Structures are given as structure tokens and as C-alpha cells.
Amino acid sequence: MAHLRDMRTSTTTKKCASLRVSKKVGSAKAAPRGAVVGRVGERHNLGQLYIYRMLKGQLSCRSAVRLGRQIHSSCPQVQRSNRLPGHLQNFCGCREDNRSSLLSLGVSRKMSTKFGLAKRLVGTEKNIWVDISKMAVAHNATNLGQGFPDFMAPDHVVQSIKDAVADTNPSVHQYARSSGLPRLVQTLSKLYTPHLGRAVDPMTEVLVSVGAYGALYCCIQGLVNPGDEVIIIEPFFDCYQPMVTVAGGIPVFVPLRPTKEGEVTSSADWKLDSAELASKFNSKTKLIIFNTPNNPLGKVFSLEEMTEIADLCKKHDVVCISDEVYEWMTYGENVKHIKIATLPGMWDRTITIGSAGKTFSVTGWKLGWSLGPASLINCAQVVHQNCTYTAPTPIQEAVARGLELEISRVGTPESYLTSLAQELLPKRDNLAHVLAGLGMKPVVPDGGYFMMADYSNIDVDLPDTDEAKDFRFVEWLIKNKKLAVIPPTAFYSAEHKHLGENYIRFCFIKVRMVNHL
Numbered sequence: 001m002a003h004l005r006d007m008r009t010s011t012t013t014k015k016c017a018s019l020r021v022s023k024k025v026g027s028a029k030a031a032p033r034g035a036v037v038g039r040v041g042e043r044h045n046l047g048q049l050y051i052y053r054m055l056k057g058q059l060s061c062r063s064a065v066r067l068g069r070q071i072h073s074s075c076p077q078v079q080r081s082n083r084l085p086g087h088l089q090n091f092c093g094c095r096e097d098n099r100s101s102l103l104s105l106g107v108s109r110k111m112s113t114k115f116g117l118a119k120r121l122v123g124t125e126k127n128i129w130v131d132i133s134k135m136a137v138a139h140n141a142t143n144l145g146q147g148f149p150d151f152m153a154p155d156h157v158v159q160s161i162k163d164a165v166a167d168t169n170p171s172v173h174q175y176a177r178s179s180g181l182p183r184l185v186q187t188l189s190k191l192y193t194p195h196l197g198r199a200v201d202p203m204t205e206v207l208v209s210v211g212a213y214g215a216l217y218c219c220i221q222g223l224v225n226p227g228d229e230v231i232i233i234e235p236f237f238d239c240y241q242p243m244v245t246v247a248g249g250i251p252v253f254v255p256l257r258p259t260k261e262g263e264v265t266s267s268a269d270w271k272l273d274s275a276e277l278a279s280k281f282n283s284k285t286k287l288i289i290f291n292t293p294n295n296p297l298g299k300v301f302s303l304e305e306m307t308e309i310a311d312l313c314k315k316h317d318v319v320c321i322s323d324e325v326y327e328w329m330t331y332g333e334n335v336k337h338i339k340i341a342t343l344p345g346m347w348d349r350t351i352t353i354g355s356a357g358k359t360f361s362v363t364g365w366k367l368g369w370s371l372g373p374a375s376l377i378n379c380a381q382v383v384h385q386n387c388t389y390t391a392p393t394p395i396q397e398a399v400a401r402g403l404e405l406e407i408s409r410v411g412t413p414e415s416y417l418t419s420l421a422q423e424l425l426p427k428r429d430n431l432a433h434v435l436a437g438l439g440m441k442p443v444v445p446d447g448g449y450f451m452m453a454d455y456s457n458i459d460v461d462l463p464d465t466d467e468a469k470d471f472r473f474v475e476w477l478i479k480n481k482k483l484a485v486i487p488p489t490a491f492y493s494a495e496h497k498h499l500g501e502n503y504i505r506f507c508f509i510k511v512r513m514v515n516h517l
Contacts, residue, residue, distance in 0.1 A: 121246060135475065135484065141482040144508075145474075149509045154360065173393065179206070181208065188354075205372060205373065205374055207384060209370065209384055212353050215353045216353060217239075219380045221246075225247075225248065227249075228248075228284065229249065230285075233289070235500060236289065252280050257273065263436060267297050269443075281312050287318065298445020306338060319376065322341065328358075328420065331424075347372075353370055359417070360399070360416065361509070365395050439457045440458065486505040486507075
């Protein structure tokens with residue numbers, strides 16, 4: 001079928017030296033004796049021409065078969081090379097009913113408009129993770145861009161998945177309750193009740209999903225109607241925008257902007273403009289998507305900043321989706337992760353997103369959750385039950401066992417919920433020091449495990465293309481320095497890409513990062 005699709009571009013109009021097509025479509029005659037025998041490729045292309053004319057309705061199926069067989073029998077080179085049977089001879093030799101099916105398939109693929117991407121997905125095809133990962137593999141580059149660790153999870157978490165897989169209880173290996181394995185949702189309720197300052201009903205206020213990605217998707221699809229406006233704070237994790245547009249919503253962007261300059265700055269120096277933020281809210285606003293600690297910046301929003309967002313949500317009756325997958329990773333005694341759902345009047349209008357992958361350094365397990373009032377969780381659950389329906393039971397069982405142990409360790413040095421941040425802090429500081437020594441200007445994060453750095457002082461001759469400047473710089477790094485990082489313009493709307501084009505994003509939850517830099 002590849003030949004059928006490529007026929008428009010083949011050089012089928014060339015005349016074959018040993019078979020000449022007359023001006024009357026469908027007729028052909030053998031070349032006179034002594035004529036120069038044409039190249040196999042010419043006969044090959046002529047066979048393609050016959051199928052093409054047949055598909056266009058200019059040549060009958062019977063004529064195409066007859067002419068194809070004449071080519072095959074008149075040229076020993078074609079017979080020996082077996083090139084013609086790759087398309088025309090296979091068609092000529094098949095049964096009549098199969099031939100008709102092949103013909104109808106070829107016509108439908110050439111002429112039908114039904115096989116294209118759904119219109120609602122147009123514009124969402126490009127994915128920065130696919131592009132950078134593919135480039136890194138092609139050039140054997142060290143990947144310090146994508147957000148996953150290169151070390152094992154804590155021992156008790158690894159043991160929990162081993163025990164779950166080996167469990168002789170049949171229910172551990174079958175479908176779990178759609179909203180989440182009872183053991184897991186009960187554990188999540190115990191974990192978050194003290195952090196939210198209220199009891200969390202495990203059966204109605206918790207939804208377990210296939211990753212935090214799945215949680216975001218279900219929440220957005222379950223709440224957004226066509227024409228609803230959704231405020232997205234920039235820089236944002238890149239899936240927010242396509243998820244909103246696929247739901248029929250209208251993304252409305254408001255950026256964090258740097259307020260200080262210097263050789264080394266902090267993510268806390270990036271702030272929202274109060275007037276600009278307020279101007280984005282109106283009667284059409286349905287959601288605001290809020291990420292703290294922020295990816296890619298590492299900003300941990302302060303109580304004052306959260307209160308400003310919360311007051312606008314209450315004033316305009318807006319739902320808040322709070323993406324808090326890096327909640328356990330904050331640095332310094334003065335930096336505290338605050339849940340916006342704990343602010344007055346916000347529980348009833350907030351869905352909080354969490355992640356087992358980020359919590360336990362097991363991103364490949366793809367398990368996430370949503371917490372919130374039953375009325376909002378139900379909206380996400382309706383999408384979830386008609387999408388993935390449930391998450392893998394052994395993984396839910398393993399995460400439940402891991403979190404149960406963590407709950408018993410809260411406040412002790414053995415708690416992974418707090419020890420991971422302590423392990424990452426010197427890596428963060430070391431990366432900032434190294435980048436400053438290379439002439440970059442790091443933005444030191446207060447949370448998460450990413451760091452943005454201004455590379456504009458580095459003099460590199462970049463190609464002049466349509467790609468954003470940071471993407472061209474990353475491409476240069478991968479090809480010339482064997483180092484893969486992420487261009488932050490992927491986390492901005494078209495209107496505000498200029499805010500990120502002088503930066504690149506590093507991931508410092510990698511052991512080999514120190515060795516490479």
C-alpha cells in the first residue's frame with residue numbers, strides 16, 4: 001500500500017522503451033523487435049501508472065491486470081528482479097474478491113477525508129518531551145532535562161511493589177474500585193487530613209487516576225464547557241493548554257515576571273502583577289490552574305500570593321485546580337508549602353492534585369490522585385470511569401503500603417517525605433554554583449527539582465530558523481556538548497514566549513548530573 005500512496009510523486013510519465021502507452025487511455029503495444037530494453041525501474045513505474053490510472057477511473061481493472069502481466073512476461077529483468085510483483089503483480093495475482101477490496105481500500109485512502117486527526121486535537125500535535133528525548137538519544141546526550149530520577153526508590157517502596165505482585169490474594173491482581181482501591185484512598189485520607197485541616201472522606205472526596213496527568217485530564221474535561229475561559233499561570237506545565245483546548249475551553253494566560261536582576265536570583269523574585277491577574281477574571285472564567293511548587297520555575301507561592309488568587313476565585317465564583325505534585329520538595333526553613341484549599345472559603349472550590357511518582361521517585365508507576373469536595377470530584381470521576389476506568393491494582397496496593405509506613409514515620413529522620421528534599425538541597429546549590437561558573441545566571445528554586453538558568457551571556461552562533469531561540473540553543477547543546485535540557489518557551493503561550501527564550505531548564509534530581517557538569 002505504500003506504493004499506492006506514493007504514486008503521485010513517482011516518475012510514471014516516462015515512456016518505457018519496450019512498452020509504449022498510446023494516446024488512447026488503456027491501450028498499449030509491445031515494442032518492436034530490436035528495440036532497446038527499458039530499465040527495470042521504468043517498467044516498475046509504468047506498472048504504478050496503470051494502478052494509478054485504474055484508481056482514477058481512467059483504466060479498467062481488467063486492463064490494468066492484462067497490461068501488468070504483459071510487462072511481467074515481456075521482460076526477463078523484471079522477472080528476475082521481482083520488483084514488479086511488489087505492487088502491481090501482487091494486485092494482478094490475487095483473487096477477484098480480494099482485488100476489489102484492495103482497490104476500494106486504495107481509493108478510500110487516497111480520496112477520503114475521514115482518516116485525519118480530529119479537529120479538536122489540531123494544534124496539540126507537538127510535544128517537547130518527545131522531541132528532546134528523541135534528539136538526546138540520537139546524539140547520545142546526557143538527559144538533564146526530563147523530570148525523573150536516575151536512582152532507585154526507597155527500599156520500602158520497592159519492597160511494597162514486590163510484595164503486591166507476589167500477593168496470593170486474587171483481588172490484588174484484578175480490577176480495583178474505579179475511584180481508587182479502598183486501602184489507598186483510606187491511606188490518602190489519613191495522610192492529607194492533617195494537612196488540609198479537615199476530614200477527607202475517602203469514598204467521595206478522593207479519586208485515584210493514571211498519573212497526575214490523568215487527574216488533570218479528568219478534572220479539566222469534567223468541568224470545562226465549550227467557551228469557558230481557563231486562567232493559566234505562566235510558566236505552566238505544557239499539558240495544561242492542550243487539555244483546556246481539547247475540552248473546548250479558552251486558555252487565558254497571565255505570566256509570572258522576574259522582578260530582580262543579578263548573577264543569581266531566586267524563584268521567589270518572579271511575581272504576578274496584581275492588576276494584570278485581576279483583569280483576567282470575568283463572568284466567563286470557569287477555572288484557574290495553579291501550580292505550586294511551580295514547574296519549571298520552582299516558585300513556591302506565598303500565603304499573600306495565594307490569598308490574592310483565592311479572593312479573586314471567590315469574587316468571580318471560579319474553581320481552582322491546584323497542581324501540587326512537588327508538595328514535599330521545598331527548601332529552607334522560611335519556605336513552606338501551603339495548600340490553597342486550606343484558605344477560608346476555598347475547600348468547596350478547589351481540587352488538589354498529587355502524585356505517587358513524584359512523592360516516591362517512581363514516575364514510571366504513573367499513579368496520581370485528586371482531592372476535593374464530592375461535587376467536584378464527581379465531575380472528574382465521570383470522565384475517569386469512561387476513560388481509563390481504574391488504575392493498576394498492584395501499583396495502588398504498593399503505594400498504599402508505602403504511604404502507610406510513611407505516615408508512621410512522620411516527624412522522624414526516616415521519613416522519605418522530608419528526607420528527599422534534604423538530599424536534593426545540596427544538589428540544587430551545587431548546580432547553581434556550577435552554572436554561575438559557566439557564565440549562566442541561575443534562578444534558584446524554592447521547591448521542586450528544576451532550575452532555570454539565563455544563558456544569554458554565552459556567545460554561540462545559532463542557526464536562523466523559525467524555532468524559538470532557547471530551542472535552538474538546546475539543540476546546539478545536545479549536538480555539540482552531549483547535554484540535553486529543556487527549552488522553557490514550551491511552558492509559555494505564544495504571546496509570552498519572549499519571557500522564557502533566554503533560559504534553559506535543568507533537572508537536578510539526577511546522580512550523574514554532578515559527574516557530567
